[in-house]
Amino acid sequence: MMAPVTPAWIAVDWGTSHLRAWAMSASGTVLAQAGSDRGMGQLDRAGFEPALLALVGDWLTAPTPIIACGMVGSRQGWVEAPYTATPCAPLAAPLVRAPSQDMRLQVHVIPGIKQLQPADVMRGEETQIAGFLAQNKGWDGVVCLPGTHTKWVHVSAGEIVSFQTFMTGELFATLATQTVLRHSVAAEGWDDAAFDTALADASARPEKLAGRLFSLRAEGLLCDLSGAAARARLSGLLIGAELASAKPYWLGQQIAVIGAGALARLYVTALAQHAAPATQVNAEAATLSGLTAAYRQLKG
Amino acid sequence: MMAPVTPAWIAVDWGTSHLRAWAMSASGTVLAQAGSDRGMGQLDRAGFEPALLALVGDWLTAPTPIIACGMVGSRQGWVEAPYTATPCAPLAAPLVRAPSQDMRLQVHVIPGIKQLQPADVMRGEETQIAGFLAQNKGWDGVVCLPGTHTKWVHVSAGEIVSFQTFMTGELFATLATQTVLRHSVAAEGWDDAAFDTALADASARPEKLAGRLFSLRAEGLLCDLSGAAARARLSGLLIGAELASAKPYWLGQQIAVIGAGALARLYVTALAQHAAPATQVNAEAATLSGLTAAYRQLKG
Known part of the structure; x- marks a missing residue:
């Protein structure tokens, strides 16, 4: 029998078509990971909490901080985390708390980023950029994030200056x-x-x-x-x-x-x-x- | 009660998603018309004859020539009418007879046109171009046929010189x-x-x-x-x-x-x-x- 996983916090990447979670130690080590296909696209607002509990319930012995990025913060997500406007650091705005019945879930959602002119939006990529910058302090240049909707992002002095999808x-x-x-x-x-x-x-x-x-x-x-x-x-x-x-x-x-x-x-x-x-x-x-x-x- | 329609021949436009027929007099007057959604895309080879009979059966009192254009002549159609290669007149190649059980149906299919370099194909548009040229003798220029797959066609001296889809x-x-x-x-x-x-x-x-x-x-x-x-x-x-x-x-x-x-x-x-x-x-x-x-x- 495996030892129970008791994370200090849980990292969650919740996109349109996928849900991924990692049980993390206080020092940032991955203790366990899990995933499902219960993406935002197939859930209504009431469906997010059960979907997350189904995936990480076994890890929850006490109230646990959960940090989530991606479409989970969209208007059709668990809670709307309004976009921050460029230019801005990728994690400039406060996290948004998602409501839950189960008190063990302390869910915080990372807001996406918008550009007003030309209009554009991202949700999830700002977190990857923040992560890249955390490991490459002072990096300036252009980040390309290929995927369903590929983003090109101009990064300078720790901020997202502009981007295009x-x-x-x-x-x-x-x-x-x-x-x-x-x-x-x-x-x-x-x-x-x-x-x-x-x-x-x-x-x-x-x-x-x-x-x-x-x-x-x-x-x-x-x-x-x-x-x-x-x-x-x-x-x-x-x-x-x-x-x-x-x-x-x-x-x-x-x-x-x-x-x-x-x-x-x-x-x-x-x-x-x-x-x-x-x-x-x-x-x-x-x-x-x-x-x-x-x-x-x-x-x- | 309407007088029965007894066409000298029947005109048929049979595309991927539609089937249209016109009962024609010997002099080229439209006596009646009919249409259905039984396009090539939803029929297997054995389905063409019943689909046509369901639409025009009432017009058939004797063996009747039927002239058909469009995807009905494709490899997945009633009978394959091989492409004619450019440069060529839009109706350069002989019509291809489609087999039928019902002897009243004398179905002739107009071949499509291919261009070898750059590779391109058309089925149906050649008939519209022939019709346009029949009414505009000696016309030279470019014909644009907008639709699901828009064609641009260079026409000169009665021939299709080149085209692009x-x-x-x-x-x-x-x-x-x-x-x-x-x-x-x-x-x-x-x-x-x-x-x-x-x-x-x-x-x-x-x-x-x-x-x-x-x-x-x-x-x-x-x-x-x-x-x-x-x-x-x-x-x-x-x-x-x-x-x-x-x-x-x-x-x-x-x-x-x-x-x-x-x-x-x-x-x-x-x-x-x-x-x-x-x-x-x-x-x-x-x-x-x-x-x-x-x-x-x-x-x-």
Whole structure:
């Protein structure tokens, strides 16, 4: 039988489609971790407390601070944690307490960040940026956080100066599964050369993107383009178009890419094609580091 | 009681999501019309004959020539009518006979057209172009056929010289209903100014498109962007990007836009913003005219 886990606090990353939790010691060591698919997207307001208790109830022997980031703080989340406006430090605003029946749950939600002009929003990425900055004091440059909604964030003097969101990940998934391209794009498989060619093409001539997409279908019909090559090419086209559009962010800057392994590597590779070296940062480590920084702020 | 309809032949437009039929006199007058939602997309090979009989069975007193265009001739259709390669006249290849149990059905399918380099395909649009050319002898220029998959087609000396497909219609529908933008884009409503601004922006800076899409969501959250304005702006962004990409087609050319009323008008308006005057052509009239031209070729 395993020894019971008795965390000093619990770190929670609660996005649209996932819920992850870590039992933490006072010194910041991970004692245990757990996850479920009960993301914000499938919960109504009353559903958050039971979802969290189902995941971490065994860790709770006393009232326990819980620090949560992500969509859990959105208007449709457990409690709305209003956005802080840029320019601001990633953890500038006070945490927002989420109400709970179970008195062992002392849930504090990290507010997201908004930019008013051009309008943009983030929830969760501010925590990863805080975590990255906690481990890289004084770092200035541009942070790229690839995902469903990729963010490019200009960071200077410990503050988020500006940022822009690209729907690249969601575009890829939607085009590959919900449009006519689903007949030509495989669910798995890859082709490095197809990715590289498409990336270069879309970066150099982004205005051509609208006309490139259907070619995946046409070449599937007429030229036996493989499903794996089509998949890599679609990814290359979309990331290439994003890089072209985000060029004012990354050109001539120090760059850190915070993301899950394979996707972050794609972005680092793509930036290298543009002679823009980027450091790859583990997303989970950045999230945990950011949640830890927020916990320490709370404890003062 | 209505007099029975006894057509000399039947015109059929059979796409992915629709089936339309017209009972025609020998001289080309429409005697009756009918339609259903039994498009190619929901039928297997054995389903085409029953679907057609259900729609036009009452018109059949004797063996009757039926001329059909569209996805009915695709590999997943009633019979595969192999593509003709460009450059070619829109009705250059012989019609392909579809097999049937019911001897009253004499179904002839119009082959689609392919372009080998860059790879592209069309099925159905060649018939509309043939119809347009039948009514505009000797016309040279560029035909735009907006729809789920918009085609830009260079026509010269009665032939389709080259063409390119843009997934603009499918992109619009997918982004508006299957992505995070569904929370911000209304199912109906419109805002001319929002369309015009987005069109001008995307046409002038198409490389920025990838970063413009999420702004619809962010402005919905932060700036109370209305669902109708978001809908018009999404359309303007996508059509603007298409016009930028298709510029080598339309710049300095005589242009005809063949399409359903509202969508064709949008394209004519958009082209006018670029000082490119375009003639709007009724899509159904062009389809019928093209099917009639194919029928006359068959009869010799």
